[in-house]
Amino acid sequence: MSLFWRIFGLNAVVLGTATALLLWAPVTVSVPVVLxxxxxxxxxxxxxxxxxxxxxRFGLAPLDRLARLMTTVDLLRPGQRLPAGGHGEVAEVIRTFNAMLERLEAERAASSARVLLAQEAERRRIAQELHDEVGQSMTAILLSLKRSADEADEPLRGELQQVQEITRGSLDEVRRLVRRLRPGVLDDLGLVSALISLTTDFAAHTGLRVLRHFDADLPALEPEAELVLYRVTQESLTNVARHADAERVEVSLRHADGTVVLAVCDDGRGMAASCEGAGIRGMRERALLIGATLDITPAPRTGTQIRLTVPAVRKQS
Incomplete structure (x- = not known):
């Protein structure tokens, strides 16, 4: 039955009942009407x-459920569907909406993949230019400053040595930026070594205590999955340093039930689910890229836990 005939039928039942009561009930209307x-x-x-x-209300209840779902749907949290049973216009609208969600989720995943791959390519290009151009130029400046300092007399020698230390510190910062833009250790030594290097560098620059728990029997993953795990860890640690006001952060990587689970847990002040910014939405887009699931929940005691569950698909030979 279509929506039009359903509403018409409901109104016909009410009006028919009222007419029958007027015809058969012993009620009359006087002029003027008495109280x-x-x-x-x-x-x-x-x-x-x-x-x-x-x-x-009963007849339009499916449309109400569809309207509520429309206000809460998020393409970064795929799988939200409304049960569509029976026939008629309402069921057809629900099925059409579900099909539209599937199409939008697929298109969003494809577009996110293109954007993230382009972003990684741009990061590699910038890192290469920083390493080859800026890094080599600063190294040449350091060598020139050293020669000048060795040949100069005091107090010029001391001033040149100070400039030399400043330049050396700037070169170290450039190298650190290169490592953040292109984790070469990830390609050379693997995911665990890259995460150890990342957390060690994070602890040295922030002063936070970092605890690591990495399983020894982790399966080999696709390069895209390893890169997503690394980037999510990197962004999670950045959020802890900027917003959590924490003293300790724990990073774990475990193999469970055919998945690899990354968890970053801090003891900070926590984060409301409605406060997700561009960084977290970027993590969700990266998770969609490899079919992973990202959950952000309160930590067991205080703070926030970011949990990324990646299907453990082994590298194809």
Missing amino acids: TEAVILVGGLVIMLVANAALL
Whole structure:
């Protein structure tokens, strides 16, 4: 039955019942209307309105559920669907909406993949230019400063040595930026070594205590999955340093039930689910890229836990 005929039928039932009562009930209407007759008429009208509202609420309930789902759907949290049963216009609208969600999720995943791959390519290009151009130029400056300092007399020698230390510190910062933009250790030594290097560097620069728990029997993953795990860890640690006001952070990587699970847990002040910024949405997009699941929940004691569950698909030979 279409929505039009369903609503028409509900109204017909109410009006038909009211007509039958008027025909067979021993009630008359005087002119002018007396108080008793007015009470009966108003009471009958109220009953008809209540019955009509209840029947319409029942008939339009699927549309209400669809409207609520439309206001809460998020393409970065795929899989949200409304059960579509039966026939008719309402069921067809629900099925069409679910099909639209599937199409949008697929298109969002494909577009996110293109954007993230382009972003990684740009990061590699910038890192290469920093290493080859800026790094080599600063190294040449350091060598020139050393020669000049060795040949200069005091107090010029001391000033040149100070400039030399400043330049050396800037070169170290450039190298650190290169490592952040392109984790070469990830390609050379693997995911665990890259995460150890990342957390060690994070602890040295922030002063936070970092605890690591990495399983020894982790399966080999696709390069894209390893890169996503590394980037999610990197962004999670950045969020801890900027927003959590924490003293300790724990990073774990475990193999469980055919998946690899990354967890970054801090003891900071926590984060509300409604406060997700660009960094967390970027992590969700990266998770979609490899079919992983990202969950952000309160930590067991205080703070926040970011949990990334990646299907353990082994590298193809």
